[in-house]
Amino acid sequence: MIKSFLDRRLVPLVGALLFVVSLSHADSLGLDEKSSEEQIQKTVQDLVGLGDRSVGSQGNRAVATYLYKRLSECGLAVVFQGGELRNVVALLPGTNPVPREVLMVGAHYDSVKKSPGATDNGAGVAIVLEQARVLRDKQFPYDIKFAFWNAEETGGKGSKEYVKEALEKKEPLAFYLNYDSVGFDSGQCLLDLMYNTRSEKIAKQVPDLNTRYKLGYTLTHNTKKCFSDHRPFWEGGFCAMMIHCSDHGPAHTAKDTADHVAYSFARKNAQLGLILLTQWSTISKARGG
Ligand SMILES: [Zn+2]
Numbered sequence: 001m002i003k004s005f006l007d008r009r010l011v012p013l014v015g016a017l018l019f020v021v022s023l024s025h026a027d028s029l030g031l032d033e034k035s036s037e038e039q040i041q042k043t044v045q046d047l048v049g050l051g052d053r054s055v056g057s058q059g060n061r062a063v064a065t066y067l068y069k070r071l072s073e074c075g076l077a078v079v080f081q082g083g084e085l086r087n088v089v090a091l092l093p094g095t096n097p098v099p100r101e102v103l104m105v106g107a108h109y110d111s112v113k114k115s116p117g118a119t120d121n122g123a124g125v126a127i128v129l130e131q132a133r134v135l136r137d138k139q140f141p142y143d144i145k146f147a148f149w150n151a152e153e154t155g156g157k158g159s160k161e162y163v164k165e166a167l168e169k170k171e172p173l174a175f176y177l178n179y180d181s182v183g184f185d186s187g188q189c190l191l192d193l194m195y196n197t198r199s200e201k202i203a204k205q206v207p208d209l210n211t212r213y214k215l216g217y218t219l220t221h222n223t224k225k226c227f228s229d230h231r232p233f234w235e236g237g238f239c240a241m242m243i244h245c246s247d248h249g250p251a252h253t254a255k256d257t258a259d260h261v262a263y264s265f266a267r268k269n270a271q272l273g274l275i276l277l278t279q280w281s282t283i284s285k286a287r288g289g
Contacts, residue, residue, distance in 0.1 A: 031134050031271055037263040039133065040270065043070075043126035044183070044258050048118050053111040055151050063109050064088055067148045070129055074136040076146070082161035088148040089162070090132060094140050099172050101142040103280055105131060105273055106159070107179040108152030108229055111256075118258045120251035121152070123183025127270040134274060142174070144277055149229050152180070159229035163236040174284065175202065176240040177276060178230040182269050184249030185262035191217040191269070192224065194242035196234050202276070203241055205283055209275050215268045220246045243269060 050066065051059040064086040071078045076090035088109070094100045107124030111117025125148060132146045149158035166173055195203040203221065210217050223246055233240035250256040276283060 031130075031267075031274060033264075033267060036130055036134075036270060037267045039130050040123070040126040040266050041258070041261070041263050043129050044118050044122040044261055047109075047122040047125060048116045048258050052113060053109065053117055054113045055110050055154050057113075060110055060150065061086075064148075064150065067109060067125070067129070071132055071146060074132050076132060076136060081165070082150070082158055085150050085158045085161050087150055087158045087162055090146045092132075092135055092138075092140075092144040092146070094142040094144070096141040101172055101174040102145060103142055103175050103177075103277055104145040104147055104173060105177045105179070105277060106145075106147035106149060106229060107182075108149040108158065110150050110153050110158075112153050112252050114254055115252055115256045116254070116258070118256050118261050119183040119245075119249055120181045120256055121179070122258070123261050123266045123269075124179035124181070127179050127182060127266055127273065130267075130270045131274055131277070134270075135277070138278075140278070140280075142280065152229050156227060156229055156232050160232040163232040163238070166238075167236055173233075173238050175199075175276075175280070176230065176233045176238055177273055178228055178233075178240065178242040179244075179269065179273070180228040180242060181244045181248045181251050183261035183263075183266045184245045184247060184251070185265040186245075186247040186249065189217050189265065190220060190246035192220045192222070192244050192246040194222055194224070194228075194230065194244065196240075198234070198237075198239045199241045201286065202239065202283060205286055206272070206276075209272065213271065213275060215272060217268070217272075243272070 053059045067088045071090040078090045081087040081089045107128045151157035193203045230240040230242040
């Protein structure tokens with residue numbers, strides 16, 4: 001009798017409480033909708049304002065310096081990685097003893113010539129910077145790295161260089177999340193997840209997170225085979241997933257301007273990544289290790 005009372009009356013209550021706790025966990029991340037959108041918009045405008053960011057250009061050098069400064073202002077330890085390629089990588093150290101798991105989130109900062117590169121990939125960079133700003137004073141058992149790659153548009157040279165070094169150093173990299181072409185919304189709030197067999201169990205949890213956190217995306221899976229910086233991580237045998245728009249809109253054209261970025265869409269993209277990063281302990285259990 002008591003058991004049946006518990007089943008019928010308390011179980012839904014406990015479920016509701018857990019839901020509220022997980023929602024307040026998201027709120028406690030400090031991702032205020034309005035200010036996050038403003039932050040993302042300001043970063044995209046800054047990046048576009050630097051001019052041509054294609055490899056070898058003055059703007060390309062300037063953007064690396066800009067990103068180094070922005071990450072340093074978050075109080076994170078920042079390095080230029082990859083020699084002349086000038087990837088920019090920042091570390092939020094974890095609390096577990098070394099060697100500890102590393103999670104990484106990244107986006108490429110170069111653009112193609114003659115494109116302002118607002119959605120490809122200014123928005124991706126702005127999302128990762130916003131995540132760094134939100135997480136900068138938080139602590140997790142694992143390390144979190146924020147990475148900005150150069151030379152994606154010329155064959156993913158920046159991320160390839162990082163993966164080479166990670167393999168040499170046997171870095172315990174548990175998951176890499178890549179953002180590329182993530183700021184364009186064709187009006188249907190379509191978001192594509194690109195994953196392989198190694199990251200499939202992570203990707204399969206995203207629909208539930210999308211519902212639970214009311215992100216409102218219509219998710220698609222592996223609709224395109226386009227290259228981006230997740231690919232060198234796959235080839236290096238790491239677990240990696242790419243988030244991108246199903247429709248790349250004005251990418252690689254002169255029309256890829258800051259007014260084509262859907263800032264609410266981009267802010268929710270930042271939130272999705274934050275959920276994956278901060279709830280990794282639960283997510284990795286469901287992954288099976
Ligand atoms: Zn791109």
